Structures are given as C-alpha cells and as structure tokens.
C-alpha cells in the first residue's frame with residue numbers, strides 16, 4: 001500500500017479532478033437526458049424524430065469515439081476549447097442518451113390515463129409531463145437511472161485519456177509507468193479505492209432517494 | 218360565455234368520421250348539444266361511444282368532419298387546444314386521479330397551472346367543490362386511500378374546478394361496486410339540475426330517466442336513434458335498439 | 469489532411485527506392501544479423517536456458533515508428549527490433565524464432581517480473597526507480613527530450629519559454645518520463661496535456677489545441693518529417709534519456725552478455741540504426757554508448 005500513501009497528495013488531486021469531471025457531467029447529462037426523453041414522447045413528430053436520432057447516435061457509438069470526436073473533431077472545425085470542456089461534453093452527450101432511455105421507460109410505466117387526465121384539465125404537454133407524469137415516473141426511474149449514472153462515473157476514467165489528465169486513472173498511469181511503481185497496489189489500492197469512494201457514496205445517496213420517492217406516493 | 222345567443226348549440230359535430238386503421242369507428246356523426254342539455258349516449262360495446270366522447274375534447278383526433286365547442290372549431294395541437302380542453306371537463310371510467318397528489322391538490326392543480334389562480338384561491342374553491350360532492354373530509358388523503366365512489370366524486374370535482382362549459386362522462390359508474398353507484402349518480406343529477414351541459418355515456422337507465430333530455434343510441438359507429446328517454450326506453454324505433462334494450466333489460 | 473497523404477506517398481516511395489537499391493535483399497532492407505551456430509553457455513545461466521528453449525521472448529512496442537512498429541503484414545520493425553535480433557543472434561536464435569510481445573510503457577516492469585518475456589527493448593529509459601524492480605543492460609542509445617512546435621510559432625524556443633508563456637499548453641503521453649520531466653519547466657500543472665499516444669499530441673498541435681509537444685527527439689523527428697513543414701523542433705535536448713534493455717533484476721551474467729554482444733557487433737548496430745530510425749531525415753547515426761556497469 002505504500003505506493004498509495006507515498007503519493008497520497010497526487011491521489012487526492014486525481015480524486016478531486018475525477019469528482020469535478022463527474023459533477024459537471026452529472027449537471028449536464030441529467031437535464032439534457034430528460035429533455036431528450038421529453039422530445040421522444042412529445043406529440044410533435046419532428047421532435048420525436050430528433051430524440052430518436054439523438055439516442056440512436058449516442059447510445060450506439062462507443063464512448064471513446066464520441067470523446068475522440070469532441071477532442072479532435074471540434075478543433076478540426078475551428079472550435080477550440082479546453083480538453084476538459086471537450087471531455088465533459090463528450091461524456092454528457094454519451095450519457096444523455098442512456099439517461100433519456102431510463103427516463104422514457106419511467107414515463108412509459110405511468111398509466112396513459114394519467115397523461116390523458118392531465119390533458120383533459122387543460123394542461124399542455126410540458127405541464128402534463130412536469131406536474132403529472134415525471135413525478136410519478138421518478139419512482140421507477142431511480143434504480144435504472146442510478147445504474148446509468150454510476151456507469152457514467154466509471155466512464156469518467158476514459159475522459160482522462162483525452163487530453164484532460166490529472167484524474168484518478170491518469171494518476172495511476174503516471175505513477176506506474178513513469179515513476180515505476182508496481183501496477184497492482186497503485187490501481188487496486190489507489191485508483192480503484194478512489195472510484196469506489198465516489199460510486200459507493202453515489203449508490204448510498206441513490207438508495208436514500210429511492211426510499212424517499214417510494215414513501216411519497 | 219355570454220357572447221353567444223342562446224339558440225346556438227354549445228357542442229356541434231358535423232359529418233365526423235374516424236378510423237382506427239381499417240376499423241371505421243365513427244361514421245358520419247352529426248350531433249348538436251344545446252346549452253344546459255344533458256345527453257345520454259347508449260349502445261353496445263365497441264359501438265364507438267368512448268371514441269365519440271374522446272373526440273369531443275380531442276383526446277382522439279378525427280379524420281373527417283368538424284367539431285365546434287361554443288362556436289370555436291377544435292384546433293389541432295398546442296396552446297389553443299389546451300385552452301379549449303380546459304373548457305371541456307372529462308370524467309373517466311377509471312377515475313385517473315393523479316396518484317402522487319392529494320385529493321385537494323388534484324382539484325387545485327388545473328386552476329393554478331391553467332387558470333393561473335393563486336394557490337390559496339384555488340384551494341379554497343377546491344374545498345367548496347369537495348364539499349359539494351361530499352368528500353370534503355378526504356381532502357388531504359391520496360387517491361389510493363379512497364373508495365372508488367369517493368375517487369370518482371373527486372374526479373368530478375377536479376373537472377368542475379375548471380368551470381367547464383360542458384362535461385363529458387365516459388361510463389363513470391361502470392368500474393364501481395353497486396353500492397357506490399348511486400352516490401356518484403346523485404352528484405351528476407345535481408349537476409344536471411344546476412344547468413350543466415353534459416354528455417354521459419352510461420347504461421344507467423335510472424339516471425337517463427331522471428336527468429337526461431335526450432338519449433342517443435349508437436351502434437357500429439353510427440347514431441342509429443335519438444329520442445326522449447321515456448320514448449326510447451318504452452318504444453324504441455329501430456330493430457337494433459329493440460334488440461339492445463331487450464338484452465340489457467334481462468340482466 | 470491533404471499534406472499528410474502527400475507525406476505518406478513520399479515516404480512510401482523512399483522506402484520503395486531503398487528496397488529496390490538493395491537488389492537481391494529486397495524483401496528486407498535490414499541486413500540479417502549473424503546467428504551463432506550452437507553457442508555454449510554455462511549451465512544455469514539465462515543464456516543457457518534461452519538457447520536450450522530455442523526461442524527468445526522480447527517485449528517491444530508495436531506502435532513506435534522507427535523503434536518498434538507493427539507493419540501491415542503483422543511483423544514488427546524498427547531499431548529496438550533490430551537490436552533485439554543482434555542479441556538473439558548471439559544466443560543462436562534466428563529472427564523468425566523470436567517471440568514478439570507487445571509491451572506498452574505501462575507494463576514493462578510487470579512483464580519482466582512476471583517472466584512473460586526474457587527482455588524488454590522498448591524505448592525504455594534507464595532510471596533508478598525502475599531499477600528497484602528490474603535491471604538494465606546497455607544503454608544502447610542516448611535519446612534526449614526536445615520540444616516540437618508549429619513552424620510559425622516563434623514564442624516557444626525551448627522548454628524555458630513555457631514558464632514565460634503560462635497560457636501555452638504542452639502535450640505528452642500519460643505516464644511517460646518526458647511528461648514527468650517537463651513538469652519542472654511549467655508555470656502550472658494545467659499547462660500539461662496528456663494523451664495515450666503521441667499521434668494524438670501531434671493532431672492537437674496541428675489543430676491548435678496545444679502549442680507544443682515534448683518527448684524524446686527521435687519520436688519528434690518522425691513527426692517533423694511527416695508534417696510536410698508544419699512542425700519544427702526547437703531548443704536543445706534538455707535531458708539524457710539512455711535507453712536500456714530491461715531484464716530480470718540482478719541477472720548480472722545476462723546483462724554482461726548483452727553488453728558484450730553489442731560491443732562486439734558495432735557494425736550490425738550501425739546498420740540496424742541506418743535501416744530503421746536513421747532513415748528519418750535530420751537524424752545523426754549515434755555512436756554505441758559505453759555500457760553502464762551491471763548490477
């Protein structure tokens with residue numbers, strides 16, 4: 001374990017960078033995914049087509065390809081932003097497709113009569129979704145959405161390889177290959193523990209949330 | 218509401234056709250409903266009664282013809298349609314109360330979000346309506362904690378809260394246990410007495426006799442016969458109506 | 469992308485011409501190293517074991533132009549590969565009996581410790597940290613870190629200019645020695661951009677995401693020559709990167725055998741360089757460095 005304690009400051013830095021990537025991606029992917037889900041169930045055919053296109057594109061493209069497009073495609077088109085921005089953007093685009101599908105499955109689990117009743121009292125589509133359907137979808141959405149978000153947290157390790165660096169995974173890579181520390185303790189004792197702290201905390205929070213939305217019936 | 222002369226029908230369907238794929242569920246429907254009139258729609262299963270109801274507030278789009286409410290043609294989608302729907306109350310067979318909201322919230326939601334009333338005003342009015350349908354004591358419960366009859370009365374209060382010009386009822390009592398049917402029908406009779414314009418799909422002949430001005434008999438997507446309730450039940454004209462009545466009367 | 473394709477065509481024609489000039493030996497531009505006939509080794513040594521096994525397992529890179537690169541036929545070629553063939557020859561092992569194991573930077577110690585290979589020849593910089601886990605024979609080449617920038621950049625003329633231009637970004641590869649080395653020249657760690665491959669650094673330099681790329685001179689020279697004038701090297705080599713051959717820690721006999729073999733085959737060594745990395749324009753043929761004492 002000493003490779004970890006010897007370099008604890010680097011691991012803390014890596015942990016914070018990973019956490020930063022994850023929090024930004026969360027802030028982007030959640031609202032975007034809900035928005036795309038709203039498109040997919042909307043009564044307006046072009047919006048539905050757009051939602052389907054979005055999900056098909058990003059759900060069926062490997063994350064590394066999406067990240068590659070962001071990190072190299074945008075600059076090639078003359079759009080230069082930091083690699084951190086591009087990395088988070090790629091993770092947001094990719095994850096939003098999965099968030100959308102989790103939310104959509106939740107929406108579909110709400111009986112159609114609820115949306116009809118909402119419409120019959122004069123709520124428009126967005127209001128019906130917001131005040132009637134989504135709050136009820138939440139209950140069934142939390143578990144699958146939790147899996148999507150935890151997968152996203154682990155996927156954040158890939159972002160580091162696209163010019164971001166300094167995250168947990170890259171810290172591990174730098175300690176093992178440049179500074180010659182043995183791979184096993186660094187990855188198991190440092191990198192894996194770092195990700196576990198994040199994902200287990202997220203898992204616990206999700207469980208709390210699940211319990212909360214289950215009671216509020 | 219006072220903008221139109223009294224002679225003008227409140228709801229008018231003219232030449233309405235609707236298909237579900239190959240199935241011609243509404244065939245050349247012409248129907249006018251006057252202000253304050255109560256129309257009972259009756260007919261065998263699958264004859265298109267629900268579809269007719271749902272077409273009137275455009276939960277189902279129609280393929281041909283025209284439907285107007287208070288002189289205004291039903292718009293296709295969007296804000297206009299939402300506004301028009303707010304003027305048409307609907308009560309469903311399966312209640313469809315918002316499961317995550319209390320009884321009071323169910324009734325106040327529309328007035329706050331659609332009519333832009335203050336929460337306090339909407340809730341005050343909601344309590345009055347709940348009082349009127351006899352479930353005031355249940356205001357803070359969730360729908361699942363209520364009996365079917367209570368839920369349906371809340372649903373009526375929810376529709377009333379929008380101050381609709383016309384109310385549509387699609388078999389409002391057929392999901393209820395027998396002992397609860399009357400508590401709902403009584404509320405509806407009260408509404409009719411107060412002058413509400415109503416379209417009611419129901420097989421409850423008692424209600425038709427007590428409250429309806431007219432009975433419309435549908436079969437195979439067509440309006441086959443229209444008559445005053447007493448006339449229709451005692452001496453129906455068409456063979457199909459006779460056949461149908463003989464079946465429900467033996468039950 | 470157009471200029472890249474032109475550069476590629478040019479490079480291919482050079483290879484074709486070189487191959488043609490070699491006449492009979494056209495199928496391989498590098499001269500085949502001599503393979504010793506049944507050499508004798510003291511029993512129990514690594515050399516005896518390898519000679520006995522009849523095969524040499526060599527860890528090398530498969531993605532490093534000029535040093536270890538897998539070609540379209542699936543064969544690896546480059547300076548490291550040729551150096552390994554010289555040592556194999558002295559052990560009585562023909563090039564076709566060498567087992568090539570792809571060994572990226574991050575697993576080089578692990579494959580030696582795990583006895584997955586007999587030696588690692590993979591642009592492997594000798595340093596003390598690594599010596600705690602493995603031993604090095606050699607050095608067999610002195611590389612040095614340098615800076616590559618876009619040709620029209622006159623702000624950055626060496627590592628020192630990075631501190632003076634705190635907005636400048638420099639790119640290197642995750643976990644590489646050059647990435648660690650450059651840190652002391654930076655005003656803030658944010659100036660360093662890391663990728664898995666140098667080609668991604670080169671692409672980012674081309675599209676303006678970074679201002680400089682740093683690593684060993686040899687690697688940079690490859691990019692400069694392919695860039696059709698878009699890139700240039702600036703400043704002196706600011707590190708000494710002696711490349712060694714990684715072997716099991718403490719195997720002094722094998723280390724000395726490798727060092728002796730290289731010393732005895734200086735001509736083959738020069739030939740190895742000139743047929744591989746030495747083909748890149750602007751490189752100088754190195755002299756075989758003095759071997760470090762084995763430990």
Ligand SMILES: Nc1ncnc2c1ncn2[C@@H]1O[C@H](COP(=O)(O)OP(=O)(O)OP(=O)(O)O)[C@@H](O)[C@H]1O
Pocket residue numbers: 237240242260261262263264265266267268269
């Ligand atoms: N969404 C739909 N898609 C396809 N067919 C439908 C749909 N809704 C109803 N139908 C069909 O249209 C016909 C008329 O249905 P509708 O529900 O209007 O009949 P109904 O008179 O209300 O019958 P019931 O007394 O059983 O409620 C039926 O044959 C029904 O199967």
Ligand SMILES: [Mg+2]
Pocket residue numbers: 266267268387388
């Ligand atoms: Mg029906």
